Amino acid sequence: MKSNKNSNCLTVIVINLGILIILLFFVELILQTMHYCELRRMSDFKTSNRNIEFEYNLFLQIRLKPNGIDVNRFGFRSPEITRLKQTGVVRIAMLGGSTTADLGNAYQNTYPALLVDMLKNRFPGKRIEFINAGCDWYTSEHSIINYLFWIKDFHPDIVIFMHTINDLIRSFPADGFTDETGFKEDYSHYYGHVTRLIRMNREYLHHHFFSEFLLWKRLKESVFKKPGTNKIFEAKEFASLSAYKRNLQSMISILQADHVELIFVSEGSLYRPDEKYRNMIWMNEICKTKGELPSYASMKRGMELFNDELNKAAEENGIPIVRGDLLIPKEPRYFRDDVHLTVEGNKMLAEAILNVIKNNNKLSGYFKP
Numbered sequence: 180m181k182s183n184k185n186s187n188c189l190t191v192i193v194i195n196l197g198i199l200i201i202l203l204f205f206v207e208l209i210l211q212t213m214h215y216c217e218l219r220r221m222s223d224f225k226t227s228n229r230n231i232e233f234e235y236n237l238f239l240q241i242r243l244k245p246n247g248i249d250v251n252r253f254g255f256r257s258p259e260i261t262r263l264k265q266t267g268v269v270r271i272a273m274l275g276g277s278t279t280a281d282l283g284n285a286y287q288n289t290y291p292a293l294l295v296d297m298l299k300n301r302f303p304g305k306r307i308e309f310i311n312a313g314c315d316w317y318t319s320e321h322s323i324i325n326y327l328f329w330i331k332d333f334h335p336d337i338v339i340f341m342h343t344i345n346d347l348i349r350s351f352p353a354d355g356f357t358d359e360t361g362f363k364e365d366y367s368h369y370y371g372h373v374t375r376l377i378r379m380n381r382e383y384l385h386h387h388f389f390s391e392f393l394l395w396k397r398l399k400e401s402v403f404k405k406p407g408t409n410k411i412f413e414a415k416e417f418a419s420l421s422a423y424k425r426n427l428q429s430m431i432s433i434l435q436a437d438h439v440e441l442i443f444v445s446e447g448s449l450y451r452p453d454e455k456y457r458n459m460i461w462m463n464e465i466c467k468t469k470g471e472l473p474s475y476a477s478m479k480r481g482m483e484l485f486n487d488e489l490n491k492a493a494e495e496n497g498i499p500i501v502r503g504d505l506l507i508p509k510e511p512r513y514f515r516d517d518v519h520l521t522v523e524g525n526k527m528l529a530e531a532i533l534n535v536i537k538n539n540n541k542l543s544g545y546f547k548p
Contacts, residue, residue: 203394210393231256231282233314233372238328239321240373243314249286253329256280256311257291264334265306269545271295272310272335274322276345278446278518279313281525288522291339294529301533302546310335316371318345319426323433331437336545338439339532340430341503342423343446343489344462344518347481350417351466351473362418410470414477423485427492440542442535443493443500444528445486447507449514450479456509462517478517499539501531 232244234254242254251259264270273279273291281289291311298307312330314321319342326338349366352359357368434441449456454475463472473481486504493500506527507513513524520528536542 268306270335271337275313275341276317277315290525341444343485346423349419412471445504447503
């Protein structure tokens, strides 16, 4: 009798263990499938803003993908344009990063579109075309490449150049965004938006189902995960500042050789001495190094240093400059976050650029009948 009870207990245990193993297998299979799908999605360059997508580019990392709506066939967030410039047309090219592309605002509310509308109202008899060649993650170096191998062929008369924050960010060997070898003068250490594609190539191409047990891995991550501390460090120097100076001089020399007029624009920001809108600041997160974030004060000082360098280059070379960093009030009415402008901020910036053009004889000369 006792033997039968033991046998029944053993049978129950074996059955339960079998059911448990089957359940664990299916959980593992689900995790493996989800992991595989995640790796597949890493090659997707879609952005959640206005159905605009990016496409990989060997030399610029990414470019905006033409969509027939507000990204034209050449990948510019501006109206359709022919490569050949017609007689009597004034062309303006805007070079910059996400603050120029401005995917967070509707096309007509970007500063390039607003500026051209203002110019057309001010000079109604003139045909004006523009090229918004800005793109997320672009630095001054991206814009030099962009100009030399794309924009130059469109023969712009005026180039408006706005870069600060992305060059500042390149100072940091950021976790997850760089090759973790340290700063490089040509910015080749910082992958930015193509980080996902690089990881996908490394993991997806070598991925095999059950090459690692994800259930055990996820349990370890959840049980033994260290609580995030968000440690802060003070950035004593900015490694990319010297490269930024070099790039400014290169842009000046290139455009002077091509007889193209240049306007510098310094980027405004929401960084304030009283740190009033600290909760709206996030760009130090993409500067995180070894698990530590550069402080608010570090980001503020960095923006000031880079904008001052831009102003110095403008003064030394006789380049007109719009001091967006001094002009635009550091208030949520004008900023959506650290540096990205609201519609009101874009209007203020466009008006300031318009005034520089009106008050500069060489620039305003392009718009005279």
